[in-house]
Amino acid sequence: MRDQQATAAIYPIVSERAGADCTITSIKTRIVDCPTTRRHRLSNTEVNVQSYVIAEAMLADGSIGFGEASTLGGPRWAEESVEAIKANIDHYLAPAVIGQNALAFEQNMLRLSAAANRNHAARAAIESALFDAAGHALDLPATAFLGGVVRDRIEVIWALASGDADQEIDEAKAKLAACEHRRFKIKLGFHQPADDMIRLRRIVDALSRSAECIVDVNQGWSEATAIRFFPQLTEMGVALVEQPLRPGMVEATARLAARFPLPIMIDEAAFSDTDIVCSARAAAGSILSLKLVKSGGLLAMKRAAAIAQAFGLELYGGCLLESGIGTAAHLAVLSSLPRLEWGCEHFGPKILERDLTRGEIQFRDFHIHCPVGPGFGISVDQDALQAMTRKG
Numbered sequence: 121m122r123d124q125q126a127t128a129a130i131y132p133i134v135s136e137r138a139g140a141d142c143t144i145t146s147i148k149t150r151i152v153d154c155p156t157t158r159r160h161r162l163s164n165t166e167v168n169v170q171s172y173v174i175a176e177a178m179l180a181d182g183s184i185g186f187g188e189a190s191t192l193g194g195p196r197w198a199e200e201s202v203e204a205i206k207a208n209i210d211h212y213l214a215p216a217v218i219g220q221n222a223l224a225f226e227q228n229m230l231r232l233s234a235a236a237n238r239n240h241a242a243r244a245a246i247e248s249a250l251f252d253a254a255g256h257a258l259d260l261p262a263t264a265f266l267g268g269v270v271r272d273r274i275e276v277i278w279a280l281a282s283g284d285a286d287q288e289i290d291e292a293k294a295k296l297a298a299c300e301h302r303r304f305k306i307k308l309g310f311h312q313p314a315d316d317m318i319r320l321r322r323i324v325d326a327l328s329r330s331a332e333c334i335v336d337v338n339q340g341w342s343e344a345t346a347i348r349f350f351p352q353l354t355e356m357g358v359a360l361v362e363q364p365l366r367p368g369m370v371e372a373t374a375r376l377a378a379r380f381p382l383p384i385m386i387d388e389a390a391f392s393d394t395d396i397v398c399s400a401r402a403a404a405g406s407i408l409s410l411k412l413v414k415s416g417g418l419l420a421m422k423r424a425a426a427i428a429q430a431f432g433l434e435l436y437g438g439c440l441l442e443s444g445i446g447t448a449a450h451l452a453v454l455s456s457l458p459r460l461e462w463g464c465e466h467f468g469p470k471i472l473e474r475d476l477t478r479g480e481i482q483f484r485d486f487h488i489h490c491p492v493g494p495g496f497g498i499s500v501d502q503d504a505l506q507a508m509t510r511k512g
């Protein structure tokens with residue numbers, strides 16, 4: 121601990137020189153329930169209302185920053201629910217960093233790790249709020265703390281996940297016509313596989329192969345089902361298949377990767393750095409989906425990207441239907457990565473009836489444009505936040 125204590129003494133000096141006191145004075149949380157524009161289905165859950173925990177960090181100089189923990193349909197995509205996230209932040213995580221300097225990013229994450237095992241979404245929400253607050257305090261973009269910007273826009277995928285092929289075709293054509301998206305992720309696994317293939321073929325044919333399609337099975341298939349249906353995915357020109365089997369089925373996934381000429385993207389199978397190493401060494405996938413909810417924070421997500429790259433994996437920016445707040449936190453990291461071969465899917469703000477930010481994140485020319493400004497470069501719509509905050 122001696123080296124950490126010595127380092128911590130530097131931060132008050134840094135912030136004083138910048139005319140800011142970055143001591144963390146409070147972290148408040150609220151649960152927010154945001155209606156979506158349509159039902160969003162996965163193999164293991166579905167949502168009509170997307171729920172978040174919004175963390176609001178305040179520093180001694182009055183600077184405020186926001187972070188977000190996103191879930192999908194309660195503790196179903198991962199083990200954390202918004203109710204558990206809020207309770208664990210309020211009782212364990214926030215007290216671990218109150219009084220610390222927000223600029224001591226790594227040390228604050230060590231404190232959070234010591235205060236709560238796993239709880240990745242909760243920890244990422246706090247770290248995000250601290251990056252945003254520190255950026256406002258020093259009048260710097262959060263990307264300045266992450267190595268600086270490599271790209272200011274990222275090609276962005278849209279997900280088709282209602283399960284109704286006619287509706288999904290209309291939705292995709294509208295996105296193409298508006299020049300918002302030309303790559304689509306079709307969620308599979310909530311119909312019988314043969315029915316999913318009929319639905320997928322209708323979508324692919326309707327788009328006349330003018331759009332790139334990828335599919336996400338969300339762990340919904342067995343190895344035998346995958347062996348049966350991967351050839352159809354290949355024949356339809358699907359560009360990649362995401363998480364076909366359950367996490368832990370490393371050998372079976374590696375057999376699929378060796379057997380078929382279809383790239384496999386690792387999502388739920390790799391949360392931790394050791395998960396990434398395990399999948400990569402087994403050759404159980406060739407692309408990694410990066411998410412704050414998996415890595416547990418911005419710095420950890422950047423490290424996960426580096427580990428994946430070291431094993432030759434390509435990178436993709438995954439999402440969990442984040443609002444503009446969580447999207448901006450992801451974009452801060454994604455914009456600073458040396459490589460991001462597959463773009464991202466941060467369409468979350470567009471699937472909400474009302475986003476929590478004031479439109480700084482733009483979708484045009486098939487790209488999401490990274491917001492510019494102090495912190496995450498966004499401003500929170502306080503009216504929307506109040507209106508959708510869960511009462512009681």
Ligand SMILES: [Mg+2]
Binds near residue numbers: 336409
């Ligand atoms: Mg996925």
